Amino acid sequence: MDPKEYAIWISLALGVIALLGHLKGWINSGEKSLADKVKATEGRIKAVEDRLESHATRILSIEGELRHLPDREGFHRLEMRMTELTGQLNTMTERLKPVEAIGERLQELLLERAK
Template sequence: MEMLAIIPWVSGAISIITLLTLVKNMLSSGEKALAERVSKSEQEANARLAKVEQKAIEYDRRIQAIESDMKHLPDRDAVHQLQVTMERIGGRLDTMDERLKPIAATNHRLQEFLLEQAQK
């Protein structure tokens, strides 16, 4: 008789174990989907990170090229020195132009004289 008394308890325990297993499976199915979504998100994040790293490398190379080009350009003091020198040259050219005007006038008169002599 003891066996008949234990059977409802064993049956109840098996039902409880089955119910707990069913609940565990239901809850873990969401975990699997969540784990898949997290894995997919991590892969996408890694892909984006790789793209960002490639862009950073590209920008670094471009910056280095610009910096090397800028090293050859004159600095502020050199540009100022060039401006001063150009002003000086411009002044000398103006002076030379004033000095050449009388010579040009003389050459013009000489040409006119020679043309008059050639016509006679």
């Protein structure tokens, strides 16, 4: 082989290498935009995680507040006790009416004596 043939093969190889380099650059150009999208998505994921943590904290505080409140059975017991107390107060009111009448008669008597 003479030097001209070497030159042809070398130029062909360099041309193929150049084309492969351009092809690699074209294929990898999507990676950069994809990397940017991944970074943006990571930022959004971080924001969502922070928001989720704040919601979890708020839910825990609400659960703590609700823990001391009565449940259905406890509320029913409270309602029954209040009904009993209402009945007892009504009974006391009826029993105190004669005492009120006595007080009014005594007041009238004292007013008559004062005249």
